[in-house]
């Protein structure tokens with residue numbers, strides 16, 4: 001009798017091309033089945049915006065227009081896939097700078113039309129949370145999810161990657177924005193977050209008792225503008241008449257201000273996340289967004305989860321996927337692909353999320 005041939009059918013992987021242009025990073029990535037990163041390309045514009053101390057929308061938009069084609073080509077080449085292996089095109093279409101988002105949205109719509117592939121629209125903030133779930137096999141729900149970025153500080157209740165309920169957000173500056181503004185006061189280079197963290201390592205977090213704004217006993221909203229102003233007063237005097245004293249301060253004094261400011265931001269972020277987690281009975285805490293790259297915040301959040309009774313599991317975005325990237329866009333789009341949640345070719349960018 002001839003040997004029986006058993007054909008093992010390999011299940012086809014779903015490859016999604018993700019595109020991200022919401023602020024000052026032009027990014028493209030190819031992710032298989034929502035978690036296997038085939039390529040991730042990020043063209044940062046930090047150098048272009050550095051001398052202005054923040055992102056200039058017009059400059060960002062022009063740089064995206066210049067970068068989008070080479071970034072897309074590189075993402076395809078590094079992944080070693082051809083257009084017929086791509087199953088869908090995903091793009092972050094909100095929130096962000098409209099004139100920056102429009103570049104990614106137009107590129108995604110063009111590829112979707114040319115290659116005849118479905119288009120998937122992704123919320124940039126929800127995608128930041130997906131970074132925390134990239135390596136996760138078994139997510140225990142509900143989860144309290146904190147997004148801390150340059151433009152947003154949001155707490156969500158997550159019942160699945162696609163079901164997020166907003167519990168609270170900032171009423172003025174975002175956490176990352178506060179880091180960037182305080183870095184400017186301390187005359188540290190842009191982007192402020194990583195530089196404050198670096199300087200703060202040599203400082204005493206208890207040196208200055210900066211205010212922690214909790215906005216009432218039950219509030220899950222955030223406010224960081226008072227803290228930023230307190231740092232400004234500390235450097236220029238209460239009447240704001242004096243010069244910024246930073247030039248005449250010792251390295252240690254600047255490090256103490258940075259460490260004390262960072263401690264105040266982190267204190268509020270941890271207390272509010274715990275408040276949200278207690279309120280919804282969260283089994284898991286998720287942390288994502290640019291500020292989640294901060295080592296002191298990651299450690300403090302881990303401590304809070306370990307000390308909770310019962311202890312909570314913390315899932316944090318891997319450091320390379322904290323700041324803006326397209327892996328998080330393609331990864332979240334996989335869940336939308338499976339749910340058949342496609343966008344029309346009339347998709348528009350939106351500044352608000």
Ligand code: KG4
Pocket residue numbers: 023148149150151152175176177179180191192193194197289290291292293294295322323324
């Ligand atoms: O998520 P992201 O790349 O862009 C937005 O969606 O806004 O976040 C950028 C923000 C910037 O404000 C930057 O200063 C902050 O994240 N950031 C940090 C750190 N790395 C980036 N803040 C504190 N510590 C860090 N290590």
Ligand code: ZN
Pocket residue numbers: 124128149150289290323324
């Ligand atoms: Zn972001």
